[in-house]
Amino acid sequence: MKRLKKLLDTHEIRYENAKNGSVKGYNYKNQSTNKFAINSTDLVVHTNQPKGKMVKVLFEPNAKLADSLTYDITAWSLPYAHGINAIASKTKVNSTKRKNIKTYINTIDNTAYAYLSKWNSLDDATFLGALLQQNIVSRFTEKAFSAKGTSFDKGTLIILRNDNRNLDFDAKLISIANKYQRNLTAVSTGFSETGVDFGSYSVKPIKKQKIAVISGKATSSLSFGEVWHFFETQLQYPITNINSSDFSRTNLSTYDVLILPSGNYSDMLNKKTLTKVKKWTRAGGTVLAIGNALQSFADTDDFALKTKKPEEKKDSISDNLTLFSDRVRESVADLITGSIFKGTLDNSHPLAFGYGKNYFSLKLSGTSYSYLKEGYNVGYFNEETKNVSGYAGSKASKEVSKSLLFGEEQMGNGSIIYMVDNPLFRSFWENGKLFVANAVFLLNSDVLK
Secondary structure, eight states: OHHHHHHHHHOOOOOEESSEEEEEEETTTTEEEEEEEOOSSEEEOOOSSHHHHHHHHHHHHHOOOOOSSSOOOOOHHHHHHHTOOOEESSSSEEEEOOOOOOOOOOOOTTTTEEEEESSSSSSHHHHHHHHHTTTTOEESSSSSSSEEEEEEEEOOEEEGGGOOOOOOOOHHEEEEEEEETOEEESSSOOOOOOOOTSTTEEEEEEEEOEEEESSSSSOOHHHHHEEEEEIIIOOOOEEEEEEEGGHHHOOGGOOOOEESBBBBTTTTTHHHHHHHHHHHHHOOOOOEEEEEGGTTTTTTTOOSBOOOOOOOOGGOOOOSSOOOOHHHHHGGOOOOEEEEEEEEOOTTTGGTOOOOOSSEEEEEOOOOOOOOOSSSSEEEEEETTTTSSSOHHHHHHHTTEEEEEEEEEEETTEEEEEEETTTGGGGTGGGGGGHHHHHHSSSTTTTOO
């Protein structure tokens, strides 16, 4: 919501807080009309304002195309891009001018056994990155618990005093938490009221991860730029750029995470270098492959990833009689250039911590992959999946059904993370960014190398 407000402020779009009551309207989450209770914490963006037409465009639930021949994305609805619950009402919603933004002022508690901080937004990941850079050790929980009468979900950061005895611990932690406006809960014991205790195997340490990102000829300059921008300006966490032409000479043992932006790695990842990557992964490394980078791992004996092949029916085989003038238009049936599909998440897996059961994904390609037979299908499109907004070719849309969205293939002590859809696309799909932070910080981070 904070990022949405910032975007609206940039474009001089006014918004207010709702008054307690109810509203009936279109529910973006399930694409149906429902009645909802609303309160003063909810945001109201009226269309009756000078930028009203822009509001309608930015919040358009289902963009319609007059012509399917297009070169760019056809869906961008902000509630899906930002991952917020939203209602589109045809009647005016009562509202009042927005209140002052709540600020958190954490204070030192010298009796604290640990400090707790939630995990469900990119701001939480940026906070964690700042802690790691100041050598403050943090842990995260794989299971929910409650403490001091409050419930804490999976992914919650647990910052133990016992892990940070050699630091000016409290002062540094409080300073960073106040800077990034994270609300800390101090607890005096390692025993929870319900759920796991802090000494449980399910509470795992997070290392100061060293991250390498491939650049150069093998990568899409756009995808590499998105990754670089994400780490440098949003997560604010250091990365090392490795040119694809230098990869064969790179000592991977220096790094914990290897990110492959979308691109063509056929030259870089030959038999020798793939063996090198597999060996490093088995030792505890994490490979994060995005978009077209998945093609280097698909349909080989060494990896579980398989391209989803369309079923070809005998009665549908073309006789090659399509008119020359219609060929281009017919070809778009196999394409998806940027439309929104509703996916399902296994949010018990660390890659999906901070998310609910569903995720609206911006699908940028007609290439689909089958469910992983080995490993974890963390995000996937089930057989009922349908296009929520934007244009998607009829043939390509059928292949999205029962296909992979995000997956983890374990390999020894490490793993390969497959991200079929690029969650960092143009840096505007805000709701996907936490997946990347989860992959970097929460997976294999406790492995000793």
